[in-house]
Amino acid sequence: MKSIDAKLLKEMLISAANNLYNHYPEIDALNVFPVPDGDTGMNMNLTLSSGAKQIANRNDEDVYNIAKEFSKGLLLGARGNSGVITSQIFRGFAMSLEGKKVIKVNDLVDAFVSAKEVAYKAVIRPVEGTILTVLRESSDTLEEKVKSDTSIEKALDILVSSARESLSRTPDLLPVLKEVGVVDSGGTGYLRIVEGLRSAAKGVFIEKINATETEAKPTIFVPAAEGEGEEYGYCTEFIMRLGPAESKKQFNELRFRSVLESRGNSIVLVTDDDIVKVHIHTLKPGEILNYAQNFGEFVTLKIENMTEQHTRLHEGAKELSENKPEEPKEDFAIVAVAAGDGVKEMFINAGAKKVVSGGQTMNPSTEDIVKAIREANAETVFVLPNNSNIIMASMQAKDVLDGEVDVRVIQTKTVPQGIASCSAFNPDANADENEEEMSNVIDYVKSGSITYAIKDTTIDGIDVKKDQFMEIFDKKIIGCKKDKYSAFYDLVKAMVDEDSYLITAIVGEDISSEEANKIKSKLQEIFPEIELDVVEGKQPVYSFLIGVE
Amino acid sequence: MAISKTNKYGTINISLDAIGVVAGNACLNCYGVYCLVNKKQIKDKVFTPLKEGEYSKGVNIEKDKKNDYVVDLYLLLAHGIKIPEILNEVQKKVRYDLEKAFKIKVKQVNVHALDVAK
Structure with missing residues (x-):
């Protein structure tokens, strides 16, 4: 060719x-x-x-x-x-x-x-x-x-x-x-x-193997509080190609912008050669479109009625509270994020009202957290993210609910921290005292986990081999073993010191109940004077989650 | 001193300038960054690219009460690129490099793109 x-x-x-x-x-x-x-x-x-x-x-x-x-x-x-x-x-x-x-x-x-x-x-x-x-x-x-x-x-x-x-x-x-x-x-x-x-x-056209489009999720705007006399109108967005010159008027960006400004607000205007992209909130989208068509033809168009959206969101919120009039709002509630049936149960037993599914590799969205907080139906809600990646989403949930619910995010980064924080909750104390106490207790918990490596690498001077089990202690890898049980004992020994009085081991979905019992008796032998708690968490990814207090 | 620590061998002090140099270097390694400029020139609107050894002039570092750091960077960008993406990457890179090099917590990286160099 x-x-x-x-x-x-x-x-x-x-x-x-x-x-x-x-x-x-x-x-x-x-x-x-x-x-x-x-x-x-x-x-x-x-x-x-x-x-x-x-x-x-x-x-x-x-x-x-x-x-x-x-x-x-x-x-x-x-x-x-x-x-x-x-x-x-x-x-x-x-x-x-x-x-x-x-x-x-x-x-x-x-x-x-x-x-x-x-x-x-x-x-x-x-x-x-x-x-x-x-x-x-x-x-x-x-x-x-x-x-x-x-x-x-x-x-x-x-x-x-x-x-x-x-x-x-x-x-x-x-x-x-x-x-x-x-x-x-x-x-x-x-x-x-x-x-x-x-x-x-060479004549071999490559098709997409997996046809699922990864389209960005549309963002949902949740009005923070009741807007006073604010106009909503239509959110109008379009991309337009200018010209052809013989049948269309000459485009002048400054004049175009000033026309837009006279008809609406929240204007975004981007031009690139012959493409114009416009976003505007206006009460009369038709006028804008008619005017814009003088200069070119539309490539894409989207118009949404924001007043509808606004009332719908508020109605949605109202319905939620109106549907359950028999349940008065409680003073406090705890919402935790966790993966695995056993771990969720642990949080419920420790006093959490709602548990959102999520954890490493499957972060819940802000929406999920907002929903759980609303369902918790309380004046003050404590959120336990239990993963550093989820703290951000929890903070956003707090912002979204600003003025509606008093949300306190306790920055727990691991499940053991979350459990400890959850147990520190005192229904008789006020919100500030609880927030302080629940945050303080995090520092006393040492967290560790055992999980498998997905590839060969060297981190912090330790050779990690694919499919072997890494011992992670407070975010640092301290070792890597072929056998998960020896990795587990190794890690527990590293975590325990003379002040330790409680070991919580949460075993993952890959470990049977018999194995869990064996582990318990073996730990009892090694640490006779320390209180032990071995729980079947059934969590994915992590074979063991360990907390030492 | 911006960072002072004591261990069994003695004390470690790291100046804000040193942190500034690392931040400046991190940001110059980013695609689309043309140069750092002297933060004092903002009012003059005439910018001269900073040479090696002067990077700390284009960087401002402050420490708040919680020992978190706030970094301000003053730069010129290259022409013809998608600027928000570049600035995003600069923020990510500078924060990552500083946290890795000094083990400090960077709370904010503020990027000031003063002009686009054609």
Whole structure:
């Protein structure tokens, strides 16, 4: 093949986006740099999907238009560092194709060289061993090896193989990658993109394997308090393409904005070449739409009646309280977050009124917590997140319910802390005293857990092997053993000191009742003078959760 | 001194400037950041990129009563990128690097993008 036409380029780009989608969880797992938060794959996937959506319905004749639209989609949808870099890569790619109808092999080389240049333009001190390195090295190899008589397929083969080689070298360039034993996540994403391009160029279009769209959940606005005389009207959002010039008026951003301002509030106006995005709260959306149509045609439109939403939310809240008139509000209630039937039962026994399902790897949403707090039906509700990742959601729940319920978030980061905090609750004390006491008790609990490793790595100088059991003591890994029981005894010994008087061991769903009994008698032998509590928590992920007081 | 600790060998003192340098470096390593600028230039609206060794001038660090830190960064950005995403990443990276390097708790990272360099 000697050239790529617009139709093929579109297929190639969509195929690249799909290939990335099919692999994004594994890219997430590689994410250790710059911040190990495991979101690179998802961010790149959302960025590319936004580009693919942009060109999905286009039937242009020129490759430039397709590439330009794709890059515009990426820019609008860019998420995270890697997403922004990817958007720059395709911006450069598109820029070099200006005025081109088809891509010949020389144009392809130029496009990737331009992609590299544009991507590097926005960074002063590039860190080596990242997506930028993979991009640079593969583009350089492409420039070096491709002659004017090389076929497109061959050129893309060179690109993919040099990207793969470059990726395999990233651990040598970036020490943090080597320490954890992974290749760069953004670089892997780039490799998946070029693989997708090559595959479609060779006639194998890559489909999404799992067809479930990961669409962002619509945000629900909950009015914080009764707004006084505030106008609600319609939330109107649209994206508009300006022109064509012969039938539409000239667009003037300043004038357009001032017209919007005279008709509504909460205005967001974004323009990019010929695309205008508008968000406005107005009482008369029709007028805005008629006015806007003078300048171009709508790409997408969304209008929602906020007054309805507002009354519905308030009615919903009212219904909830009206439905149970026989139950007067209690003074206090405790809402805890926990996973596993046994653990939930423990919290109920310890005095919690509601337990929200959730924990490590399955965080509940703010909505779930808000719902549980409302159902708890009390003047003051204490929330025990029991996981550092859930504290934030609990705080948001507190904000949402500001003025409705007095919510106190006790910052428990582990289940043993939560249980201890829950037991410290005193119904005779007032809210402030309880909050203080429940928070204080957290410091006296030492928490540990045993869970399995998902990959080989070295953390804090300890060799961790896949499928072995890690001993975690207050967030630090102190050891790793093949056998979970020996890991358990090891960890308990490390946690107990001369002041300890109570050991609580919560065993996970992977451990039978007989084993739990054996553990209890063995612990009794080792620590004869300490009180023991072995509970079947049936929690997932963690084989043991241990609290020592 | 911003950080002072005592252990059995003696005391450890780390200045705000030292923390500023780490914060500055972390932020310059981020994609889309063009340079740090002197925070005193905000009023002049004329910005000169800070050179190596001067990064602490573009960073402001304060410690509150609970020993939590609040970091302010003053920067110029590169042209043609999605700026909110970049700033988000800067906040994440600076916070992560500081917490890792000094074991301090960073409560806030405020990024001030003063201009976009074309």
